[in-house]
Amino acid sequence: MQKLVQGIHQFQTQVFRSHQALFEELEHGQRPETLFVTCSDSRINPNLITQTGPGELFILRNVGNLIPPYESMGGMAAGIEFAVEGLQVRDIIICGHSNCGAMQALLDPAKLEGLPATRAWLSHARKTERVMGESYGHLHGNQLLHATVEENVLEQLENLRTHPSVAKAVSTGMLHLHGWVYKIETGEVFAFDPDRGQYTSVTGTEGLAPLDPDHRATDLSI
Template sequence: MKSLVAGLIKFRTQDYEEHKNLFCRLKRRQEPHTLFIACSDSRVVPELITKSLPGELFVTRNIANIVPKYKEAHEYEATTSATTAAIEYAVKVLKVKNIIICGHSNCGGCSSIYLPDEVLDEIPATKKWLELAENVKTRVLEELPKDDLEMREWLTEQVNIVEQIKHLLTYPFIVEKYNNNEIDIIGMYYTIETGEVFIYNSMKGAFELAN
């Protein structure tokens, strides 16, 4: 706790002072240009990766950066409503121009979809959430030998990003904006140990190094 308090003091006396005018402008409203959907993993810091300032990113995070498929309001479930609401608010109220799905290397959430039921039963809320990625698991197991664990990890993390983009396009209000070129949807894969970020090229069906 001491280190957190020290960080708060440092922020107020140094970082805040450096961007004081910006914070004053943000006092009453925010106008982020991007909805950033990321994993909850502590090693993934959206503002650090993108070098963004306060007010630029509207961030929502969950285990394995999953996007629940669209449902009508009366069908919403407690396990998915927070992420769904964040997407709805960012697009319909804040009118963001971009949506980024950001996955990353060594993702614990992605690896957990392969855990046996006896392990997942000990974390029932997590198990329920990871059921949303069942299609990712099925696709990866169809493409790879089961004993290639390293390749499975890499492929799962990247297939998951692509699948969540597909889930985004089940939202009617996103499809409308996307078809009218009013919003961009970007898949991003961050490699923790190298700092490299790869962007999904839908035309090639592959991730390419951002440069």
């Protein structure tokens, strides 16, 4: 706790003072253009990765960056609805990441021993689990885990489309959906390109191998 208290002191005496005008403006409201959905993993810092400041991202986080279907309701549905209807964000990003513990648990349920709430939450990734079992039997170890991370992002995008506010905004061209994977060990970020059927670097450098025709990863290099 002492480290956190020292950090708050540094923020108040150095960071806040140098950006006081920004914070005074933000006191009157927020106008983020992007909803950023990612994992609760402590290694993921959306503002650091995207080099954005206060007020620029509306962030929702949970174990495994999951989007329960709309009929499940709950906190994620409320956050999505508020971002789309209330804040009128223009983009929604679902960002998975390498070496995700939630995806490891999906592949090895024994890791969920003694974690009933986590096991129940990961039921929202059952589509991912089913697809991995049906289409990825040829992969093992890190390759299988990386493919699961990628596949889960795509499956959660499908769940996102079940939310009425999202479906309406997408149909009118007011909202765009994006699937990203962040590679912790290199800092690279890859985005799924549905037209090309593959993940490629958001900065323009080709990165990941192509997916097969129904957009399922068959090889992975992240």
